[in-house]
Amino acid sequence: MxxxxxxxxxxxxxxxxxxxxxxxxxxxxxxxxxxxxxxxxxxxxxxxxxxxxxxxxxxxxxxxxxxxxxxxxxxxxxxxxxxxxxxxxxxxxxxxxxxxxxxxxxxxxxxxxxxxxxxxxxxxxxxxxxxxxxxxxxxxxxxxxxxxxxxxxxxxxxxxxxxxxxxxxxxxxxxxxxxxxxxxxxRQIRIIGDPRQRYQEDPVRMLRAVRFAAKLNFDIEANTAAPIKEMAHLLDHIPPARLFEEVLKLLGSGYGVKTFQLLREYGLFKYLFPDTDALLNSGWQRKDITPDAFILQGLSNTDTRIQGGKSTAPYFLYAILMWPSVALRHEEFSKQGLPELPALHQAATMVLDNQVASTAIPRRFSTPMREIWDLQFRLPKRYGKRAFTLLHHPRFRAAFDFLLIREQSGTDLGGLGTWWTEFQEAPDNQQRDLVNQADGRKNEASKPKRRRPRRRKSNAKRPSDSQES
Structure with missing residues (x-):
């Protein structure tokens, strides 16, 4: 030729x-x-x-x-x-x-x-x-x-x-x-041969085209780009374990924001994160989370770390991309009457079970993801010795960074990120003062309590069985 x-x-x-x-x-x-x-x-x-x-x-x-x-x-x-x-x-x-x-x-x-x-x-x-x-x-x-x-x-x-x-x-x-x-x-990306045939042979080539476009700041040549939306569904036939690795290359290489935008533009994202994509398309949000703003902020922070020569854990990246879905499911279970943490655990299980059908997440990553999400509900509870215990949690640093991303994306957490920043940097005596200031129970204790009337003792004998007692 x-x-x-x-x-x-x-x-x-x-x-x-x-x-x-x-x-x-x-x-x-x-x-x-x-x-x-x-x-x-x-x-x-x-x-x-x-x-x-x-x-x-x-x-x-x-x-x-x-x-x-x-x-x-x-x-x-x-x-x-x-x-x-x-x-x-x-x-x-x-x-x-x-x-x-x-x-x-x-x-x-x-x-x-x-x-x-x-x-x-x-x-x-x-x-x-x-x-x-x-x-x-x-x-x-x-x-x-x-x-x-x-x-x-x-x-x-x-x-x-x-x-x-x-x-x-x-x-x-x-x-x-x-x-x-x-x-x-x-400065263009052009596939060798007929695009349709080449994507049919290996649909991951569509993901690679997007990855190179983001990394190199190249355009995808018109004929190369034309069939992608139509053929994106072929990703459903790629083993989830392989797609897990591809996601790490796509979004964990320092160009996550641009890659995320291109994946959405070409209709590829929904085959990697179907729940998250459906939620983004629905327009759902609430006062403590705006899904698209949160994901973009998380990817931006990750890009900055990687481009600065720092590492980032795969589980942290996945925790960001799936948090909006967890928040939605948590809200649904809470409305059914489940307490806060059990509702979270149910939500996390449902979202992870749905996700592994698309991209298989090894247990060594799904467990720390759960811990990061769990700590988002524990970090506000700083009374007594809890703040000191949380500070030594193996996943504290990741959960703290996650908390900051939530605040940076517009979530009002009442200055919680600033408090934890000061607490980590403060000497021991000042740490105790910070805990006392944040302890809502002590603030309640300082208010005058209403005296309860004394009750008369009953002459009836109490049961002697300790198990009943």
Missing amino acids: VRKATSLFGSDESQQLPLEIPRDDHSFSRKNISPNALKVLYRLHEAGFDAYLVGGCIRDHLIGIEPKDFDVVTNATPEEAHALFSNSRLIGRRFKLVHVTYGREIIEVSTFRANSAAQAEDTDKRQSLKGKDTARSSHGIILRDNVYGSIEEDAERRDFTFNALYYNIADFSINDYCGGLEDIDK
Whole structure:
């Protein structure tokens, strides 16, 4: 196939693809590559295999972002690559890969893959492939794809054009097979091939398009964007465990606010958080929570932390996104006569049970989410020793941050966030004073009490059974 591309490096002349940019004409060098990734590349090359860096690390460098993930692609099969590295292991069933481990860094090595659908139409090509392991669901989603091919075929089956850029360790050139350099120049996200077919094969590509649009501040090219709303329902056929991981990438990478807005715009959010989406569309709110303002404030605070180099817990992110639904259910159970905390526990259970059908939440995350929500009702109760006990609760800091987000989003909690801020910073004697000031029971005790009339003692004998007593 002959196509045209405009060079990223200042040339206005259209060039045929594939486009090879020699070392002297681009800025990506070995200084930009992880030393461990270089070790993998050189060992594969010295063993007689083709070895390339591919995708995000090249894209990010050309855009001006420091590369972090270095993925290697080769014509060696997973078994051949695994045999070269004693510090490696074979993983994956859906896509068989090799992970080469250096301390905490993992270099992922994959084999050139072919488009299994296209190969199925060509018997000669199919028989010439090293691997023939492929499977699809009844909805057309690729469940397993270990059909190996050439680098040209590998490029054609990648998701977006700017992810089909290859850095060749043999001559240090960059190879562009699908016009990714031109799309970087245009600051656009363009899917490779027919959008409908590619989304049918893997609906998560729609989420990836949104994630890149938010992270890179790129536009989604018109043909790439057109089918998304119509095909968003295919996310219902993706395993909830996989969608859980995708949500963390989408909203926990420092661009949560923009990503949330795009997910809503393209009709994708409701397949990740159906209860929350329905609540946002209903317009429900009450004096202590405005759902959309709360979620946006929570995502904004999380973005600020991540962009400042701080970490954030996945359970905190999920606790923010599901709190409006918990508040709604809590209100419903309270109206049925349940006390405050039992109503909360019932609400949390209902919301979590509904959510795991869309994105599976591991228990190690759902338990601290419950604790954060529970503490929202305990933090106002500061009398006696409770404030000191709450301060040492393992989830106090997360619950305190959650409380501040509620106030910042417009909820009036009577200065509770300010009180807890002062309490944490105050010395011991001042902490006791703050508790006394906040203790509503002592304020009530200072008021004159109405004397109750004395009652005459009854001569009737009391029952002797202590259990009855």
